[in-house]
Amino acid sequence: MAPDQTSAKGQLIVLTGPSGVGKGTLVQLLLERHPHWFLSISATTRSPRAGEEDGQSYYFLSKEEFQTWIGEEKLLEWAEYAGNYYGTPRQPVEAQIAQGKTVLLEIEVLGARQIKQTFPSARRIFILPPSVEVLEERLRGRGSDSETAIAKRLAQAQQELQAAAEFDHQLVNDDLDRALHCLIDLIEEGNQPQD
Numbered sequence: 001m002a003p004d005q006t007s008a009k010g011q012l013i014v015l016t017g018p019s020g021v022g023k024g025t026l027v028q029l030l031l032e033r034h035p036h037w038f039l040s041i042s043a044t045t046r047s048p049r050a051g052e053e054d055g056q057s058y059y060f061l062s063k064e065e066f067q068t069w070i071g072e073e074k075l076l077e078w079a080e081y082a083g084n085y086y087g088t089p090r091q092p093v094e095a096q097i098a099q100g101k102t103v104l105l106e107i108e109v110l111g112a113r114q115i116k117q118t119f120p121s122a123r124r125i126f127i128l129p130p131s132v133e134v135l136e137e138r139l140r141g142r143g144s145d146s147e148t149a150i151a152k153r154l155a156q157a158q159q160e161l162q163a164a165a166e167f168d169h170q171l172v173n174d175d176l177d178r179a180l181h182c183l184i185d186l187i188e189e190g191n192q193p194q195d
């Protein structure tokens with residue numbers, strides 16, 4: 001039986017959109033306001049940034065370890081992004097959904113597409129920047145990526161933005177507070193008991 005067909009059902013919310021659009025910022029604010037919502041911790045082969053800890057920001061794996069996780073079907077979805085692998089560990093997500101929790105995934109577009117197959121009931125929200133120029137400013141302003149990494153992310157962003165209409169909802173992250181409240185409304189809409 002597919003995980004979203006069990007009786008006690010939580011909601012799976014997928015936030016996607018280009019790097020630098022503000023997904024991480026929005027997720028942290030969502031969790032401050034709703035600490036009982038569960039954020040999935042992804043696995044990645046990218047190197048930790050300053051301040052990132054294994055098991056908190058990501059599970060940092062070697063390429064070999066990541067391949068093993070794929071082979072053992074430990075990942076709900078995975079994708080290669082800007083030269084590294086990223087994936088969602090399956091077990092914690094399934095366990096939290098089974099307990100009726102709201103689970104958040106913050107993932108890139110290829111992975112978000114796969115979730116449609118794995119969890120048809122997931123609600124997938126595409127976060128858009130006000131413009132590509134603003135996206136570039138945010139990536140630079142964050143100060144976490146090299147020029148090469150920024151160039152890769154911007155090139156990827158052009159393609160990702162074309163996929164926005166595929167998703168269930170589109171939300172422009174212009175004013176942070178406005179975007180946050182729209183996001184909360186969208187998620188809470190899905191938490192209402194259904195007749």
Ligand SMILES: Nc1nc2c(ncn2[C@@H]2O[C@H](COP(=O)(O)OP(=O)(O)O)[C@@H](O)[C@H]2O)c(=O)[nH]1
Binds near residue numbers: 024077087
């Ligand atoms: N498919 C997939 N993408 C992920 C996962 N975790 C993170 N990502 C995405 O990978 C991209 C790069 O992430 P990261 O290197 O942390 O950069 P940042 O999101 O720009 O800070 C972002 O678009 C993330 O949303 C995952 O488990 N699966």
Ligand SMILES: Nc1ncnc2c1ncn2[C@@H]1O[C@H](COP(=O)(O)OP(=O)(O)O)[C@@H](O)[C@H]1O
Binds near residue numbers: 026177
């Ligand atoms: N609505 C917003 N207005 C202005 N700056 C923002 C907004 N949302 C996010 N940012 C800033 O943009 C940068 C990228 O945001 P981040 O959350 O890291 O993006 P992502 O997780 O999508 O890669 C950060 O420096 C963040 O503070």
